[in-house]
Amino acid sequence: MIPATADVPPDTEENREICRKYCTICPTYKANHLEQHEPDVLFCTRGRSSCPDKKEVRCFCLGCELFLKYHLRLAYYCTKGR
Numbered sequence: 619m620i621p622a623t624a625d626v627p628p629d630t631e632e633n634r635e636i637c638r639k640y641c642t643i644c645p646t647y648k649a650n651h652l653e654q655h656e657p658d659v660l661f662c663t664r665g666r667s668s669c670p671d672k673k674e675v676r677c678f679c680l681g682c683e684l685f686l687k688y689h690l691r692l693a694y695y696c697t698k699g700r
């Protein structure tokens with residue numbers, strides 16, 4: 619059964635490390651140099667990046683194991699927040 623609501627992944631170093639495998643290599647992250655702004659990873663937990671004028675290119679969240687584990691539904695957490 620598919621849960622009706624998404625959970626929020628806990629903000630742990632382990633989860634940040636999982637996020638880095640996807641976010642930091644994604645075209646949107648690179649195009650906007652998101653490593654230079656806070657939060658720099660785990661946007662689905664910590665909210666959108668503070669980088670101004672972000673351009674959306676592609677999002678790799680759908681491949682992330684936290685996306686499945688926490689029943690996330692959206693994408694572009696770095697630009698849209700959660």
Ligand code: SF4
Pocket residue numbers: 640641642644645646647652661676677678679693694695696697
């Ligand atoms: S939330 Fe999506 S678009 Fe943003 S950095 Fe992560 S994978 Fe890329």
Ligand code: SF4
Pocket residue numbers: 633636637638640641659660661662663678679682683684685690695696
């Ligand atoms: S769902 Fe996206 S923002 Fe959240 S940990 Fe995975 S890659 Fe990062």
